[in-house]
Amino acid sequence: MNIEEFRDYCLSKPQVEETLPFGEDTLVYKVAGKMFAMCSLNNYAEGVNLKCDPERAAELRDQYPAIQPGYHMNKKHWNTILAEAFLPMGLLPELIDHSYELVVKGLPKKAREELGL
Template identity: 60%
Template sequence: MDIESLREYCLSKPAVEETFPFGPETLVYKVGGKIFLLCSLDSDSLQFNVKCDPEKVIELRERYDCVQPGYHMNKKHWNTIVVDGSVNNSLLKEWIDDSYDLIVASLPAKAREQLKGKK
């Protein structure tokens, strides 16, 4: 996965907005106004932060070397994924999907209903 395929994948999800609230070097994807993925544009290798179920966060870090505690994020809920080729794109997409789904589930019921109509 490269930055362009990451971008395309995130934007293919319903109601996603691409923003730069932290400056031009940090790409941020939101749904319902809440962040589900952040990506540094000034690092040598592609890496991004995704939200994760606290029950899985430690398990993923222990199982995969490319999964680290969320850089500049709440370590209980966020992981940093280093795209180093050690896991396949489908697993990377699964982690992105999980993050998106966690954020959607946290939205008010009315916002979730509006999202269903956009699928």
């Protein structure tokens, strides 16, 4: 998945906004103001950050060298995935979905209802 595909996939999720809160180089994807994905425009190959269930995060890190503890993130809840490294087909979109769903699940019921989620 290249950066354009990553960007398009994140933006295809309901109620997602693309922001640049950390400067012109860092794309951040949020749902209801909560971040679920982040990547560098200039260094996409260095990885994307995605939220992950802590137990699954540890399993993924053990299974794939291209998945590491979240760079500059809470290492328990975030993974950095070397987006251009070899990963099984469909794994990166699945991990984006997982990250998005974790954030949506953590929203208050009222917020989910207002957003239609």
